[in-house]
Amino acid sequence: MNYHWNWSIFWELSPDGVHTYFQTLMLGTAWTLITAACAWIIAFALGSIVGVLRTTPLAAAVWLGDAYVEVFRNVPLLVQMFLWYFVLPEIVPGAFGIWLKQLPNGSFYTAVVALGLYMSARVAEQVRAGILSLPRGQRQAAMALGLRLPQVYAYVLLPMTYRIIMPPLTSELLNTIKNSAVALTIGLMELTARARAMQEFSFQVFEAFTAATIIYIVINIAVTFAMRMLERRIAVPGYLGFKAPAAGH
């Protein structure tokens, strides 16, 4: 290979004149994490609501929830980003569209909304599967005790559901972080975009992408580790995956 390696490139000044390449990658990491965190809040909240809707005895709510999930799951994330970023400002009333276009950090808000809604369909699938995995006696017992439907969910079904679906939710959280890279197509300067910019300005292709890859792996390991700790704390005794606390001192 006649590729010219230069690992000290990270300490050289990037074209912005202020930060070194290493610092630009760190800024990108921060944007990746902030975008993913905000999107995850939307995904978790909306996904829970839609997941619950799909398990209620109300036919209309089930239909609505199913339709929501099908729409957001069957259009590629990249296309959804374009719809929010390019199409939405054009089809809303004039003044609002102009406000949307001039919004500072517009690509960040767009990325958060697009990614949040896209992931919410996946969270909804997990929440629904979790609720359906519970013995139906739990719902019946709660109803028999005279709880109203919202109470059945809030006090009986959901607390169990979240504890059971922690492992798949962890992988959806990791997917949210990874999918935030798609936002580079609408101009969000997150980690992959910074690595790409570094490659374009310095021509050190493989150093830039190696650094980005390592950062993603570190984020992945850190999130996985943190979630494992949480999973262990909230695992339901008696279910597979529950490890009894060690006896003795």
Place this chain on the structure above:
Amino acid sequence: MFSNFDFDVIWRSLPYLFYQGMTFTVMLTALATAGGIVIGTLLALMRLSGVPVLTLPAAAYVNLMRSVPFVLMIFWFYFLVPYIGQWITRSAQPLQVGAFASCLITFTLFEAAFFCEIMRAGIQSIPRGQMAAAQALGMTYPTTMGYIVLPQAFRNMVPVLLTQTIILFQDTSLVYVIAVTDFLGAASKVAERDGRLVEMYTFAACVYFVISFAASRAVAHLQRRIAIIR
């Protein structure tokens, strides 16, 4: 709102969108699925072999692919493939690889990691007694795998493999980042040339939705039909 929605621009660009764009997308999906399943099955066999020399590299590869964004991997391969080609052919210059070949290699190698996990689950779903019974009959490991385990594992996993293919079909839109003319790339080129972003992106979204939705319905139907009754 839709008063100046120009249906004509969609109509005029249909041949370009489908002959050029969709052909690329569908070919890429089909070939990458086929290649990904073959390599993924080999990776799964490596991971389940119990031999550390095979298990560790396969596990490392799969975990690496699963922890980085697909977009980053597309960039990686886009720049790396010419150098690997140069290394294989021992030429003096980095090898010029066409857009399609580059995308195909990227998608095959990336999706192989995901197909590996599916096939691994499929192989592990086969009762251990079948393996023992085949060995008791004097069958060798390759014969056992080829005639007993893999056909059943494959059959059990067909719905999951097809679902992954639908995801792959949607993921092909990401080749946009290296400016390849797949279906979305074609739509985006027309959109920018004619200044018709609303029409083209809305149409693209509808086409992706219709195809993915119909395919996932078909998979659900198939799943009910081929489910093995035990």
